[in-house]
């Protein structure tokens with residue numbers, strides 16, 4: 450199985466992503482969930498990650514809390530999309546199992562230093578503050594990283610939080626800048642693809658019809674969460690952004706993209722937090738990311754349905 454650390458800010462779609470990852474025990478060795486402030490404050494994202502661990506009955510997966518705010522910018526949240534405490538559509542509870550001791554940043558540093566060379570895949574599903582801070586504190590952690598797969602950014606699609614910026618990058622552009630400049634192998638799942646891979650009432654219904662708790666939770670969350678993007682953005686269904694990254698890990702053949710140069714706009718102004726993607730190689734700047742633009746939507750929802758059936 451692929452050794453994996455999931456850095457996340459649950460977050461409705463983060464929950465679906467984590468459930469999907471934890472369902473694939475034979476393929477993904479989830480070492481830890483590291484949490485960060487993003488969709489809501491850190492105290493909620495860390496608590497929500499612990500709720501998901503309990504839903505999936507995976508006491509073996511530690512949950513760490515990391516950075517409580519972005520590197521430089523004023524904190525922003527997305528409670529209007531995900532609910533005041535970050536998970537809409539389900540009953541919130543206080544999970545029994547506590548957080549792991551120590552900060553997520555420290556965990557990343559220690560784990561990546563001790564890991565065999567190029568062995569660990571890191572998936573980032575929120576603002577990239579934790580990983581950026583870890584790379585700044587100890588650049589030698591690079592040695593343990595096989596690749597980074599991030600949900601974030603937008604090019605062809607335009608932004609979802611400003612006309613030009615996607616939420617995760619906008620919420621900490623300086624952190625994203627560190628990641629894009631790191632030279633580490635990087636795959637980006639931007640809005641360009643996630644806004645094409647939408648739920649439908651039928652797709653959500655299939656999750657509910659699995660008949661287990663995980664399917665019901667996923668369906669309840671999606672029913673509530675998709676409303677925002679359908680109403681506010683006029684999309685025909687809801688994107689399950691973060692879960693798409695795990696779909697990519699499990700079945701990369703369902704996706705298409707190309708190597709490009711990406712820069713993050715960290716200047717104040719209307720394009721603050723935008724990802725500038727040199728899709729046609731006009732600048733001849735070195736490629737630093739694989740930018741995904743196409744995905745097999747039905748294949749993804751089929752996979753999600755099959756996988757969630759493996760959970761309690």
Ligand code: BDR
Pocket residue numbers: 460461462463488527530574575600609615616617690691
């Ligand atoms: C991203 O922003 C968050 O609100 C979602 O959880 C996802 O990670 C989509 O832009």
Ligand code: CA
Pocket residue numbers: 457458459460462463487488574575691
């Ligand atoms: Ca997220």
